[in-house]
Amino acid sequence: MLRLSGVSYRYPGYANPVLHDITLELAPGEIVGVVGANESGKSTLCLVASGLAPGSIGGQLTSGTVDIDGRPTTGRPLHELATEVGIGFQNPATQLSAVAGSVFEEVALGPMDLGLPAHETVARTKAALATLGIEELAERAPRRLSGGQGQLVVLAALLAMRPPYLVLDEPTAQLDPEGTRLVGEALRRLAETGTGLLVAEHKTDLLADVCERVVVLDRGRLVAEGPTGDVLADPALEGYGVEPPSAIRLERALIARGLDPEVVRW
Amino acid sequence: MTRLSLERVGFVYPDGTRALEGVDLDVEPGASVAIIGQNGSGKSTLVRHLNGLLRPTEGRVLHDGLDTAGRRTAAMASVVGIAFQDPGRQIFARRIRDEVAFGPRILGRSPERVAASVSEALELVGLTDVADQNPYDIGYSRRKLLALASVYAMETPVVVLDEPTTGQDARGMRRVGALVGTLIDAGRTVIAISHDMRFVAETFGRIVVMERGRIALDGSAAQVFAEDSWPTLASTFIEPPLPARLGARLGLGSTPTDRAFLEAIAARSGS
Numbered sequence: 397m398l399r400l401s402g403v404s405y406r407y408p409g410y411a412n413p414v415l416h417d418i419t420l421e422l423a424p425g426e427i428v429g430v431v432g433a434n435e436s437g438k439s440t441l442c443l444v445a446s447g448l449a450p451g452s453i454g455g456q457l458t459s460g461t462v463d464i465d466g467r468p469t470t471g472r473p474l475h476e477l478a479t480e481v482g483i484g485f486q487n488p489a490t491q492l493s494a495v496a497g498s499v500f501e502e503v504a505l506g507p508m509d510l511g512l513p514a515h516e517t518v519a520r521t522k523a524a525l526a527t528l529g530i531e532e533l534a535e536r537a538p539r540r541l542s543g544g545q546g547q548l549v550v551l552a553a554l555l556a557m558r559p560p561y562l563v564l565d566e567p568t569a570q571l572d573p574e575g576t577r578l579v580g581e582a583l584r585r586l587a588e589t590g591t592g593l594l595v596a597e598h599k600t601d602l603l604a605d606v607c608e609r610v611v612v613l614d615r616g617r618l619v620a621e622g623p624t625g626d627v628l629a630d631p632a633l634e635g636y637g638v639e640p641p642s643a644i645r646l647e648r649a650l651i652a653r654g655l656d657p658e659v660v661r662w
Numbered sequence: 663m664t665r666l667s668l669e670r671v672g673f674v675y676p677d678g679t680r681a682l683e684g685v686d687l688d689v690e691p692g693a694s695v696a697i698i699g700q701n702g703s704g705k706s707t708l709v710r711h712l713n714g715l716l717r718p719t720e721g722r723v724l725h726d727g728l729d730t731a732g733r734r735t736a737a738m739a740s741v742v743g744i745a746f747q748d749p750g751r752q753i754f755a756r757r758i759r760d761e762v763a764f765g766p767r768i769l770g771r772s773p774e775r776v777a778a779s780v781s782e783a784l785e786l787v788g789l790t791d792v793a794d795q796n797p798y799d800i801g802y803s804r805r806k807l808l809a810l811a812s813v814y815a816m817e818t819p820v821v822v823l824d825e826p827t828t829g830q831d832a833r834g835m836r837r838v839g840a841l842v843g844t845l846i847d848a849g850r851t852v853i854a855i856s857h858d859m860r861f862v863a864e865t866f867g868r869i870v871v872m873e874r875g876r877i878a879l880d881g882s883a884a885q886v887f888a889e890d891s892w893p894t895l896a897s898t899f900i901e902p903p904l905p906a907r908l909g910a911r912l913g914l915g916s917t918p919t920d921r922a923f924l925e926a927i928a929a930r931s932g933s
Contacts, residue, residue, distance in 0.1 A: 433831045434803035486802055486829060489748055540677060543747045543825065544701030544857075569829045570747065572701045572857045574899030598831055639832040642860070642904040649924055655931055660908055 398422040398445065398481065398561045398592055402460035405444050413458050414440050415616045422592045424560060427583055429603035429624065430596040432613035433637025438596040439486060441613065442565040445594055446483035447472070464561065479510065482559040486566045488546035491553075492538050499541070499549050500525070500534040506557040517556075524555040527585065529578050543570035551579065561592045568599055580606050600628055604641040612636055663691035664741050664819045664851070665726050666712055672720030673707055673875075681707040683875045685721070691819070692849045694842070696862040699872030700899050705855045706747065708872065709822045712853070713742035740769050743818035747825045747855075749802070749809035758800070758808055759784070759793040765816035776815075783811035786841050788833075803829045810841055821845055823854040827861050839865055859903040863887060863918040873898040888916035 400420045406413040415437050422428055422445075432438050443449035447469040450456055462469045464480050485491045496502035503524055507517040525531045528548045533541070541549060547570050554562060567583075568576040576599065583593055583606050597603050603610055603624060610627040612620035614636045620627055627633070629644050639645070647657040666689040673682040681704045689695055697705045710716040711723050714735035723730045725741055743765065746752050755761035762783050766776045784790045787807040789800075797805055806829060813821055826838045842865050845852045856862050862869060863883040871879035871886060871894070878894055879886050887895075887906040895902060902918065909917030909926060917923035 434829070434834055435801045439801070487748065487750070489750065537677065540675065540679065542701045542706060543828075548701075566829060570701075570825065570857075572699070572899065573859065573901050575701055576857075577899075598829065634832065637831045637833050639835070646904060646908070646920060646923065649920055650927070653924060653928060655924075655927055659912060659927065660904075 397424070397466075398462075398464050398594075400445060400460065400462050403444060403457060403462060404459040405440060405449060405457055406455055407440075407449075408454035408456075410455075413616070415444060417459065418444075418618050419460075420445075420611060420618065420621075422561060422594050424590045424592045425587050426609065427587050427593045427595060427607045429607035429610040430594060430613060431598070431600065431603065431610060431627075431633075431636075431638045432596075436613040436637070437616040438613055439565050440616075442483060442563045442594070442596055446481050446563040447474070447477045448483055451477065475509075478506075478557065478559070480559055481561040481563060482554040482557050484550055484554050484562070484564040484567055486569055488543065488550040488570070491550045492541075492546060494538070496538055498534065499530070499536050499538060499552075502538050502549060503553045503556050506553055510557070520556045520558065521552075524552040527555060527582050528552050544572055544575050547571055548575055548578070551582070555582070555586070560590070561594070562586065563594045565596050566598065567595065568597065568602060576602060598639070600639060600641045601643075604628055604643075612638065663849070665689065665691055665724075666742075666820060666851070667724040667727070668708075668711065668718075668721065669724065670721035671708075671711060671718045671723060673704075673711065673716060674719045681875050682711075682718075685875070685877055687870065687877065687880075689820075689851060689853065692846075692851055693868060694846050694852045694866045695854075695868045695870060696866035697853065697855045697870045697872060698857070698859070698862055698900060699878075703872040703898065704875040705872050706824055707875075709744065709824060709853060709855060712738075712820065712822060713744055714738035715744070739818075740816075741818055742820040742822060743813040743816045744822040745809045745813040745824060745826065747828065749805045752809055752812065753797045753805060756796055757793070758789055758795055758797055761797055761808060762812045762815045765812055769816060771817075779815040779817055783815040786814065786844060787811045787837050803831065803834050806830070807834065807837060810838065814841060814845065818850070820851040820853065823852070825855055825857070827856060827858050835861065842866075859887075859901070860919075863903050863906070864920075871895070871898060871900065883918040884916040884922070887918040 400418050403418045404413040405415040504521040507520050530548050568579050607624045610624045646660045650657045668687040671685040674680045762780045869886040887902040889910040905923035906918045909923050914926040917926050
């Protein structure tokens with residue numbers, strides 16, 4: 397279990413915390429969605445849940461703890477944490493290594509750093525590329541990837557590490573609908589194999605498809621939490637700056653015009 | 663006002679990757695065009711030809727019927743402004759206000775005109791309050807809006823937006839929509855790359871679908887998302903927006919937007 401208990405966090409150089417009293421549990425095999433307006437704290441929550449904040453970027457947990465299976469993540473060496481929880485940033489350009497000559501190398505870097513035997517590294521790399529349907533990019537130079545391809549490659553690099561928990565900050569932001577579908581499928585498959593996933597996303601259509609549970613952030617606080625269907629259908633959602641899934645949006649528009657909303661349910 | 667034309671344009675990157683092949687595209691002054699298609703289908707490569715950032719390896723790019731082959735990129739940039747997908751690639755100033763002012767200043771506009779276009783652009787994307795902050799003190803999504811404002815303020819007759827809605831929440835989406843609407847109302851040509859089918863269908867008069875460096879479909883939202891286009895869309899892995907799929911299932915014809923769908927269903931319920 398990856399657990400945040402009453403966590404408040406402030407960035408280095410800032411007096412005030414940007415996350416306040418967050419309590420959140422992520423079980424193995426579970427996909428939890430995080431929604432909220434821009435700058436509501438989603439990215440910060442991702443950094444804190446993964447241990448990168450304060451571990452790598454500094455700042456301070458001003459209250460609460462983050463732990464994995466009962467062991468606090470604060471103060472643990474990052475190379476050790478990286479085998480337990482992976483993080484995918486919003487912008488793939490900030491995450492690609494810039495040292496790998498090909499996509500295959502890029503994805504293999506992580507397992508190689510873990511000191512895994514070559515055959516294991518190769519097997520994991522191939523499997524990760526296949527999961528995301530990007531085998532044909534294997535020989536491509538990472539700097540010659542489009543934004544969306546870069547996002548899939550970053551995700552493949554994370555998969556190759558096979559961490560029990562994965563935190564993803566808008567994993568489909570730059571993806572085409574097909575890439576988004578592939579990521580959705582990959583998330584589901586990962587969850588089936590026992591990975592716990594925390595996914596911050598604006599695409600509520602995707603979350604409605606893959607998550608069991610969704611939490612809502614507003615100005616650094618967790619303001620709603622529950623089964624995906626309930627949270628995403630809650631009229632309060634729009635007040636938090638979150639667009640409901642398309643089907644719910646259309647249903648409401650039909651009801652508002654006195655038309656039968658049944659037509660959008662199939 | 664500038665008419666943009668691509669004639670049989672092909673492009674091969676130095677490493678041998680072919681990105682465009684036989685692209686014919688004519689964009690009238692004041693048109694609003696969305697370019698959609700899979701990642702890697704050539705969308706970003708295509709728009710980089712419009713202002714000379716890339717030069718065609720085959721075919722010609724014309725501004726108002728004149729071949730741009732000999733023209734410097736700087737001269738073409740005063741006609742076509744591009745907001746890149748990754749705002750980090752274009753943002754460099756220390757203050758948000760200065761970032762937006764850079765483009766119009768470099769184009770030689772008067773200080774008064776620069777000040778006016780900067781205020782207008784910042785207001786449109788909701789960044790007036792933070793105008794004196796460092797671009798890196800605001801989050802990614804607002805930095806993205808800053809990049810859009812910077813291109814808006816250049817007052818170029820043609821504006822190209824590469825994935826303007828990436829990472830935007832509901833309010834950000836409305837701001838991007840308003841910015842595009844203002845550009846269209848001002849008679850400026852807007853060309854946007856997007857993966858957001860709802861945004862595309864609701865905002866643009868014309869939609870161009872790219873597939874492996876070629877144009878696969880070209881028409882209005884109602885045409886491109888109509889049921890008989892679905893096989894082509896499927897081959898480019900594009901799923902029509904929900905109202906288009908619902909409309910087809912209910913036999914309402916092509917209803918690519920919420921509004922078209924609701925009107926069609928209301929008309930049928932009324933009859």
